[in-house]
Amino acid sequence: MGERNKRYFVGIDVGGTHFAIGVVDGEGKLLAKHTMPTGAGRPFGVIVKEMADTAKRLVVRAGLAESRIGSVGIGVPSTIDSKTGHLIFANNLDWRDLDLIGEFRKSWDVPVYVENDADCAALAESMDDAAKGKNTLLITFGTGFGGGLIMNGKIFKGGDNSGFEPGHFVLFHKGIQCTCGNYGCVEAYASVSALVRQTKEKMQACPDSLMWKECGADPEKVNGRTAFDAAKKGDAAAKEVVDAYIVYAALSIANLVTLFRPELIIIGGGLSAEGDYLIKPLYETAKSRIYAGELLGMPPIVPARLGNDAGIIGAALLGTVHI
């Protein structure tokens, strides 16, 4: 196929706070990218129209005609019926039972594919050399605790095709309530949102902690790095927050290893920037809590290669997988 006929793909990664749009070539190379606030409180139709309009403008900005776009892929932090693309439940956006494809095509009549955002990211990351051919689990630490599992080259969608929800198995029977309505979910303990809550709670209890300085003495400015940054400077209260958080995250991963035995685990989301400071203790703690770890071994944990772009690229690649 000549350069002139080369097809491009649009990927949209919808997050709880922001959505990111990218234009990608058939090999997953990102040519243009734009990020903007999701504005999650607004009506669904308004948000989706904004996505479609922004995507079309980005295609122009990338120097391409709309006709060169083979398809649009959308990754949503939601349970998706893969057969129909129907959006079943996105707890962090409070979206349920919605026809995202139909809504999008009101603004842009193009083939549209929808999948869970973590599944999209897993698809993109699983194309890395280190992951190729391996059954790979991607865990994304973000507003939620997302996970995508690639088994035998395909997105693992569960027995009834409604997906795999690693952020919502119950880690603490009588735990705090999750945004999904259930109690004690992984996401309520091991997401970045949970880490922010845990950081704020410890700050209230420890007025002398360095964490106050890290966030400019403004609890509203606490983010996923606050406790990590203060802990690295030796703050004891921050270290407690980080240590407890790592146990929650490690237990979540250990349970997934016991059940799914992936060959490689990739960590994505903002927290993956912590590198070995996060990954080394995460690996060791998870290894100590999997079934028969000494005999079966703990699969390696590596940071995501594509960073925050994995969601966009994987969403865009949905078109290449389906076509």
Place this chain on the structure above:
Amino acid sequence: MGERNKRYFVGIDVGGTHFAIGVVDGEGKLLAKHTMPTGAGRPFGVIVKEMADTAKRLVVRAGLAESRIGSVGIGVPSTIDSKTGHLIFANNLDWRDLDLIGEFRKSWDVPVYVENDADCAALAESMDDAAKGKNTLLITFGTGFGGGLIMNGKIFKGGDNSGFEPGHFVLFHKGIQCTCGNYGCVEAYASVSALVRQTKEKMQACPDSLMWKECGADPEKVNGRTAFDAAKKGDAAAKEVVDAYIVYAALSIANLVTLFRPELIIIGGGLSAEGDYLIKPLYETAKSRIYAGELLGMPPIVPARLGNDAGIIGAALLGTVHI
């Protein structure tokens, strides 16, 4: 193939306390069966020789020549490497890293297949009309908490082929120690062994409970039915034991539904004899703890059709699947 050339299969279901041997035809019909104590403290070689010798005698008792046996299948409550049949770790038997196939063939030189016992039971149960073509999860409440998952007609063995261990994901972070060495495993709360422990603990705290009468005032005679029987007669302490146990079992099942979304759940093991008294509250409680239960629905829970014979029949059928 004429009746004279018809092949038969031997299935051995190895449990923590007893093992059962059966001779089965190619359609899974049980022709002869024998059960005996495992004697789990004895050397591995002695136990395996006894299995092989007993199996050979049973074949004779069934009126068959040894040459009519196509293969022997053994189901073990163990992690198995399916490619080699190597036994990796059976926590309830304290067996690890053993060549069960080689050991068995010292006594009987016949094709031998080994799989996890719950996987064998799931294979047998999944051939029922109600389960046929469905992605089916079998949960076995026994000495351990076993589980087998049939996805797309095959035993789900995890990404690295070492299996799926639903009894050993961590349900309680700081929970009691499991026989596998880990803490807070499902098996330490939701197996029949755990129920027996929970029953004894409540009896110690409640000297007036009807549970004492149910076990002839002998705590050594407590079994999985003691609390259920007393609860049905209105004993409050027994009801507390049963209610708490059902929550543990339901949470375990709910987590598996959130991750695997099976289309049907089959309950096996001795406890399945409790029927609706167990299954109804188990279903309702699990439904309340799965992710997005109102939108995705809770798969039905039904009792095993084959009862305790599922393990034998499924083990025997391993030969028909492999051949």
